[in-house]
Amino acid sequence: MLSHVWKWVVQEWAEVRRSTRAACIEAGPERDTFVQSLKAAAAAIAAWAVSGWWFQAPMALLAPWTAIAMVGTTVYQSVRTGIQQFAIITLGTLWASAAMAWTHDRVMVSMLLTLPFMMLLGNYRRFGSQGIYGATTALFVITGGVASTSTVGHRLLETLIGAAIGLLINAFVLPPVHLRSVRDHLLRLVGETEDVLGAMAAGLREEDGLKNAEGWHRSAGALTLSLQSVSEARYWAMEGSRWNPGGRLRRTGSMPPPFAEDDRWSRVCTGVLALARTLKGLSDDAELTAPSPDFLRLLSDVLDQASHICAIETELLAQTGTAELRERRDAAYPEARRALGLLTEAFHRQVPQASAVGGELLIEARQLMLELAPSA
Known part of the structure; x- marks a missing residue:
């Protein structure tokens, strides 16, 4: 038991060190998180x-409590969160104050009249994740003592001050732009695709290389997670540009790759997964007739050329072309087409029993090369 705990502590400490080092030496998600955390702390201090x-x-x-919540991932999110939070906090303050006045400042009775209603209201979808603040604000009001028109006004004013300070700091102090994230995640996706294709190419050259087919299939399936990360980064980039003065107040870097690249690499990942699934089926099902070793060697050459094209695409994305x-x-694509032509010739030489797997x-492989073509 202690060994597992110690191993977990060591791994967590290694992750903390890696994240800290990444935040210090290069721009990326770690530095963005570091900056947003410091901005939230600064907003709370300024509000107090x-x-x-x-x-x-x-x-x-x-x-300060409101100011921290206002420093969101995007400026648009801060504005939306601010409206939601101010609305629910206002409702919580007014309801709790009315309950205190009606019960003559009896705390327990006021809680019974307030908390069930505010918890239900907090689940209303229009309030989003801010709904819980209605009940917590009501608790502050009830446990804070006597309710009067003056104290209610003070609470609303303090909430408004915190919201304004949090929004101003998030919008005008290194406002989050999120343009770099799309390129970073797409780079990771293309690099992982290159690795999977390279592993498949190397394995098919071995005499019993198909024993690794399950690992290829698992790695190819993991590409869908990276593809989802690209989609999420694209969403944040689009939302990050709404109501954001960051394009004028700070350097935003190069624009993200066009949306068509997301679709293109989605199709590439689908092709890689289909190849890996077919090879895994060939490895698992003893009744299937495998193509000849010559065919598998030529397929390895095609996948190796595809991996090489992915490596160049990674450099193109990193250097923006x-x-x-x-x-x-x-120049690499004609070489890949020639390898594909040799694979087609080898298919025609297969025995009929191997035509099903070989044809698939x-x-x-042809569809994969079509997606990797420069014109794509």
Whole structure:
């Protein structure tokens, strides 16, 4: 038991060190998280300074509490969150204050009248994830003591101060833009596709290489997770540009690759998964007749050429495209087509029993090369 706990601690510490190092040396998700965390802390401190230190507000806690929640992943999210949060906090404050006034400041009775209703109201979908703040605000109001028109006004004002400070800091201090994330995730996807194709190509050259087919299929299936990450990054990039002054206030870097690249690499991943699934089926089902070793060797050459094209595509994405890299990619594709032509000739030489599996592998290889073509 202790050994497992110690192993977990060591792994977690290694992840913390890796994330800290990445945040310090390069732009990326780790640095974005670091910046947003510091901005949330700064917003809370500034809100407390205004409401608690300057205004001497009786419920100054509401201002920094609201400010932290306002520093969202995007400026648009901050505005939307602010509206939702201010609405639910206002409802919680007014309902709890009315309950306190009606019960003559009896805390337990006020809770019975307030919390069930606010918890139900907090689940209303229009309030999103902010619904819980209605009940917690009501608790602050009820446990805070006597309710009056003056104290209710103070609580609403403190909430408004925190929301305004959080929104201003998120929008004008290194506003999150999220343009780089799409390229980063697409780079990771293309790199992983290259690795899977390379592993399949190397394995097919071995005499008993099909024993690794299950591992290829598992790796190819994992590409769908990376593809989903690209889709999520695209969503954040689109939302990050809404109501965001970041394009004028800070360097945003190069624009993300066009949306057509997402669709293209989705089809490439589908082709890789289909190839891996067919090879796994060939490995699992003893009744299927495998193509000849010559056919598998030529298929290995095709996959190796595909992996090489993916490597060039990775460099193109990383450097946002150069003439030399495009020439290398354009030169690599005819080589891949020649390897595919040799594979087609080898298919025609197969025994009839092997035509089913060989034909499926040939079709998927041709579709894969079609998607990797420069014109795609």
